[in-house]
Amino acid sequence: MALDATTITETGRPAAPATGGMTLQRFARRRSTIAFLMALPLIAVIAGLVAWPAGYAIYLSTLNRRMTSFIGLGNFEILLDSETFRMVIWQSCIFAITAVVLKALLGFWLAHMLHHIPTKGQRVWRGMLLLPWVVPPALSTLGWWWMFDPSYSSLNWLLTAMGGPSIPWLGEPGWARASVIIVNVWAGTPFFMIMYLAALKSVPDQLYEAAAIDGATGWQGLRFVTLPMMRNIISITVLFSLIVTFANYDIVRVLTNGGPRDLTHVFASYAFQVGVLSGNIPRGAAVSLFMFPLLATVAFFMLRGVNQRNREMA
């Protein structure tokens, strides 16, 4: 019996010098090679649009204003010393956390309402309620800006018509912060709603029936069946929204442009302000890099919980 190249290698003897063609063919046929080749376009996109800019931002953040010399963590030290920046961190956290909590609660409430509408009418409502999320945020925020306008505010017109006070929506720091959050909640709630609706639909009816027979009231069904069954979707949606909200730029930029007195700035709008408008690109890069460890920590714990529940339940 003739021994081919493979047999020789498998028996432990030195491999016969295989032809280049053979090796390449075998290499190309390996599952891991094919997988890699198929993932290559995505890897290229991520490398080009995520990894490289991120690496470049890290490099930039270590340079001086004129980008001529390396200053190490200098930009970060200056930022942490700056009262304005500490305020930006604070405002970013308040903005993101308040907005995400409100979006999550409202989204859950809307999803629950929608879930109990018969399928026929549900589609119309679903479509209408999704609108704020579908409209480009810069445009819809412009609409809100008009509604908040000090002279022509339709909201104030309504308030005064009902005998209420006229509110300086974007002029007074507290109201300006609230306005930014309101617009973000308005635009982001539909995303939560649609995710939660999908999650609600995936809970088998029999679980509710079993709970009803076990003695659960509607509220107990929600607490002991619906919420635990939705925990993964809730976690992932909240995480995703937290990242997007933390990095929100357009709403602040269009509505308040960071004012009054830089009090409504969040990381992204402040990074743009410092880096592009004030021309200090390294420090702008440093501002934007601040988000990373914060979000990475949150993401780590949330995804760990998701994985654990997946292992136990799914």
Added chain:
Amino acid sequence: MAQVSIRKVVKEYEGGVQAVKGINLEIDDHEFVVLVGPSGCGKSTTLRMIAGLEEISGGEIAIGGGVVNDIPPRDRDIAMVFQNYALYPHMSVYDNMAFGLMLRKFPKEEIRRRVENAAQILDIKVLLDRKPKALSGGQRQRVAMGRAIVRDPKVFLFDEPLSNLDAKLRVQMRTEIKKVHQTVKTTTVYVTHDQVEAMTLADRVVVMNHGVIEQVGPPQELYHHPQTKFVAGFIGSPAMNFIPTRLVETSGALNLELSSDIVLPIPEDRIGRYKAHAGRELLFGIRPEHMTEVRPNDHRPGLASFHATPEVVEPMGAETLLHFWKDGHEICAKFDPGVAVEPGVRTPMAIDMNRMHLIDPKTDRVL
């Protein structure tokens, strides 16, 4: 524990479709009643109305004497085992079983005692800390039963609980359910489409078809004395043979003319019962197990014999099934496996006419 009374109960869906058409049923305390029938016969709907998961369109249902039509499931004091178990996937086995007691604010010690007791009965003590995902189908089924047992309810409801199990496990769990009922003796209503399950488990079987009850009775009674063609054909496996026939009276005796060459005499004790129908076209019903090989030393009265040519022979081990066709009707006979039978060879067969049934094809009722 309690009686369940179903009085003139109707379930009508939107569009006027009636799933249950005014049924009456009294279930005694401690009784194990099985609702059986083909899919769409209304058995599951009936069970779900008892549970309170479906509204009752008409009539009333009483549990333990009190009408429960408007009482939500949680206040009916019932427990239910679902076809796909409906275990809470995020809770451990212990929590799944304890959930109902926890909602009813039982003291922790009492909950522990009951859960451990039920786990003991069902032999799932080692599984208490696991999540449902880590259990096999049979184990999940036990947990679902445990969840019902710990509640110590007035009534157990089972909705096709064994359908998702493989054949071997089904037989095992069937025995298990019967054993549990013998231990706890709770009134039980059990729904299945499998007549073997119905026959083996029930004190009384309720055969349903098209939203009405065809017949209620102990398993043996349904087997020996079916009242309708549907029950006759549904109970028993393989199903009863139905052969068109003519009842002929000749000089005081009655005969069944199956064809020109097969004429079977009606046993004497049945002549009075059938006499009025002489001359009519009827259906002759005979179970495969009452159509056997001819045994030389068997001289019981009422045995008739004829010849037929089986086209298919199925050796089952404990018995051999013979299939032959007469005027387009498939007929099945059950032979002893020791008798050599060849397909295509004319074979003598014996019919035990004492076990025959005559059915009026107009009313589908057994005469």
